[in-house]
Amino acid sequence: MRTTTASLSAVALLAALVVAQPAASAAPDGQDEYTAAAREFGVPVSVLLGVSYLQSRWDGNAGEPSRAGGYGPMHLTDGARLRQGEHHDGEEDPRGDTARPLSPRQSTPTTTVPDSLRTIDRAAELTGVPLERLRSDRRQNIRGGAALLARYQRELGAPASEPGAWYGAVARYSGAEDVTTARQFADDVFDVIRSGATRTTDSGTTVTLPADAGVRPAVEQVDRLGLRPPEPGAECPARLGCEWLPAPYEHYDPSDPGAYGNHDQARRPRDLDIRYIVVHDTEATYDRTLDLVRDPTYVSWQYTIRSSDGHVAQHVKAEDVAWHAGNWYVNAHSIGIEHEGFAAQGTWYTESMYRSSSRLVRYLAQRYGVPLDRAHIIGHDNVPGTVPSTVRGMHWDPGPYWDWAHYFDLLGAPLRGVGGSRSASVLIKPDFATNRPAMTGCDSARPADPCPARGSTSVFLHTEPSEDSPLVPDIGLRPDGSASTRQVSDIGGRVDTGQRFAVAERRGEWTAIWYLGGKAWLRNPPSAPTAVGSGGWLVTPKRGLPQVSVYGRAYPEEAAYEGTGVPYQAVTPLQYALPAGQFYAVGDLRPPTAYYFAQTWEGPRVVVRGDQRYYEIQFGHRVAFVKASEVDLTWRW
Template sequence: MAAAALLLPLVSAGPSATAEPPGSGALQREFAAAADRYHVPESVLLGVAYLQSRWDTHSGAPSVTGGYGPMHLTDARTALAEAPHHSDGSEDARGDTARPLAVPVAAAPAAPAAAGLPARLRTVDRAARLTGLPAEEVRTSPAANVRGGAALLAAAQRELGEPLSADPARWFGAVARFSGADDTATAGAYARDVFSVIRAGEARTTDSGQRVALRAVPGLAPDTGQLARLGLRAGDASETECPATVSCTWIPAPYEEFGDGDYGNHDVADRPRSQKIEYIVVHDTEGSWDTTLKLIKDPEYVSWHYTLRSSDGLIAQHVPTKDIAWHAGNWYVNAKSVGLEHEGFLAAPDAWYTEAMYRTSARLVAYLAKRYGIPLDRQHILGHDNVPGTTTATVPGMHTDPGPYWDWAHYFELLGAPFTPSGGARADVVTIRPDYAASRPPYTGCESAGTACAPHGSGAVRLRTAPDESAPLVKDIGLRPGGQDSTEDVNDTGARASTGQRYAVAGRQGEWTAIWYLGQKAWFHDPRSAPAAVGARAAVVTPRAGLAEVPVYGRAYPEAAAYPAGVPVQPVSPLPYKLLAGQRYVTGGEAPAEYAYAVTFDPASHQVVRGAERYYEIQFGHRVAFVKAADVEVRPAGR
């Protein structure tokens, strides 16, 4: 489902070429040596590298935009575009049976020639010329990569007519230039982020075991006036809804009518007056930035509200948040959500996201959450892979991005809502929280079906039928109605719990913890020496006394009596799962019974149907679901 539009390196890098020099302080010494050689303040060099990669090397693999090494120097020589994201699989991105869409078809843009790629995607070659090192070495050797980054910063400083000063405050313009952004707002936002890192300081152990530290420089006030001398264009942020701390540009999705009353690619609405916005949905694009922007401009394609660029964190807004975009595959969720597409690939774990994109995304989400009163938790900040199918028939075709390699723990730290224990060691509820770097469950299917994926950090845990590594994975009867076992495929969410998701504890045995999951007891390895979860406190639902089981729904639609004349009654269709007596599931709170009727181009006929029925949202499996309030009782947060 996810092998699309990859940016490929000129050559592949083998492990031997990317091995760090011996000693956990070697990379720190390389930063110091490169800073000294090119007369760049070490704090500036470290700050830029942190924003690019958090000082990781990713075993020499390129990022989404063909960036290599700690400095994220780029060599995106070849861009291959295949099936675009929402043309993959069988999911109807709109997710409304009253106005179903065929799976959209969009032609993939032709791959650009190397000379046609922007300079921000070709920095390896320039770094090689400046250092005299072979381009392959700049890509594959962390030491050469750091030297290349320092040389580029020094060159940018000289081009500005600035001295190679030891004062980091004199380097704001050079840092902004390093971003590769072609507009003032994006370059300035990037540089401000770098200097924010320098002021606060950072320290961490990298993915290759290197300990790197940047000593804080509090009170550092860079010369931001240098930005005006870069000759960059002014971005168009006039119609955007973004916080002032990010760079945002307006690239509208067309709202157009065509043939036989059909229209696309979103619905005009009046949220939050018409309906409260309750969710933010995180997607990855499964395509490059340029491909994604071409698709959003197609009136016969689908839509989302924002796209985020990996190289520098630039945000493009396409649909006003008051309007309903077609992105999540579930109309109830679409009508109450904002969709964010991130430049990236689910099944390419080493096509890594930059820190710049994680940070701007987190700022945008925090801004939207505050504006619309959305809780900062995993039952309201959803991955596309957490959105439920609307009916039994749609469950198998639901999308699975951003997948097990999205770093939810780091993302929520940036949101200011880290997943810390709120309950004791024997709490009745747990929050899934493995160590992202150390947790490397095996996956298959990244390159071809059944083929092992490269080992990589993951925020997900596997769920088994018994407390034993040899026990089968739990089944998902929605994904596999025939009762077949779940698999380790990267797109198989049937036996997976993800960082930040909360579940009621169903048992403990030795180093294993069981949770209630899809109507069954599911075990995950949770040793005290390397815990995969932390204790939590959260309200749970359980069937009312006397009920052996209650149905589970993929949308919270009103009862038939609530629909006015002229609006077709939407079926309240249960999913194939059951919530059984004695089981408990964490609730994200009440979900109003609503249906947004919008099936025509003219919004004059649009209306929101509200019912007396009440629902609760629950964390039922890897995806959220809904149960009727009349069927369950709510129990308060446990110990």
């Protein structure tokens, strides 16, 4: 099964590339810098282009750092500029069980920066170019990357000849400390070289890597890098660099039965279905994040992925329940994956991270039957509050700069609308590169300042079909009903790629959707659509009901607790309502109705199952649940 999964993942990743085989006489645009740098340092241009694609997809990102502190198309890393951060901030209780709240805890920070995150210093030594120019000047950044590759090739004693002889230098460029991650990076680079690719970068120029199907990489060179061998224990697909770094399950205060952490033991999927995979960002560096998850008094998640090379660490087995999403129901039925980075500061994720994450998610989805759609592969920002009092404190990562469309391309499940221009519902799908909504607050020291213009997955929602009208309100975030804002952390008035909503009205270049119990307008011009027609299942209140409640968890009815010894967990509605006449897109026709009772070190641990049926719906930016008995289900194109 592992081999099959790995093969499928490789096919999906290759399918995500745009293959190009231009005529030999064609003069490719936008890559003179690569050609010149390759010639200057004696690096095959296809190798230089392939490495850059795996780091940044040839984008310069306006000289802004990646989530790992990497700059420019060659991702030259500047560890001195990394924030340490804290994994959890705000009011959210990561465990998310109102029957057993988790008190906020802090962990001792670390300031260690590994050598793999200091490549910009070595590039400066090799080229004589100041650090600031290597960060901001595209041509100099590419020269710095070429100089590093040439140095690695010389140190290997390998011939500077045809592209395949550069496999070891490419593997070293990843910065990986283990042989599996280094191999995966180099394999991906050479897959791109074999397939070819073309892409318009964020600077508007076109870069082309002609296909070289005959390249034969010298894979044995990796054995000369002295890297750490594969380690057993992690639940990962074959070929993915993955290690087992367990989160401690400890009873750290014998006088308190509830003083244990930082996760709960279970027997999933035998006792609890796994229905969701939650995408997080760490809000801290990779090393800092590992410090946090190894603290028994802190919280946990199943996996962490490093930005610089896509390396994966697993901390909690899939069978156990990690404390990561802020909603106990979601925790009990999900796997949490943390991605090194910051939702606002640090602007982009590396291609290596996207690819490792997509391989891991595809493997987990196949293993546990999780559908590859945006109702089940969700961001932390899509997780609902459990009860009205927790809604405001829920987290908003991975934020508006996570490229959901590209991610699902890599998963082999492209986000496509199923329907036409007059469909009853729409799939949110702006062009990530050109969709650059104005936001504020990316710099926490200057929250009123505009964020840099950058590609985004988010589309803002207005109260009227006009850019001048206020953004729609979210009473869970602002009980006074005031308008949402363009703060990068304010998800109240925006939707993201892959989410589906029922259409309420169309007017010119504007489309209205049903959202949080009201009508919300998004600009959707035919020449640059932000949403595409996509039919599917919808729900609306049953005839005669003026409105129905929405819930943040699909808990059992009271009768289900009889004889279990477990206290009844109230099925408490959120502060919103779904009014008659409105329709909402269904993401899951039968989410599990269950409550997992796990409160003390000694136990007991009991799963309470109910007969009450729910539907998962896309109600606002976050998902929610409605009782099936209170709504009518209809399929509409």
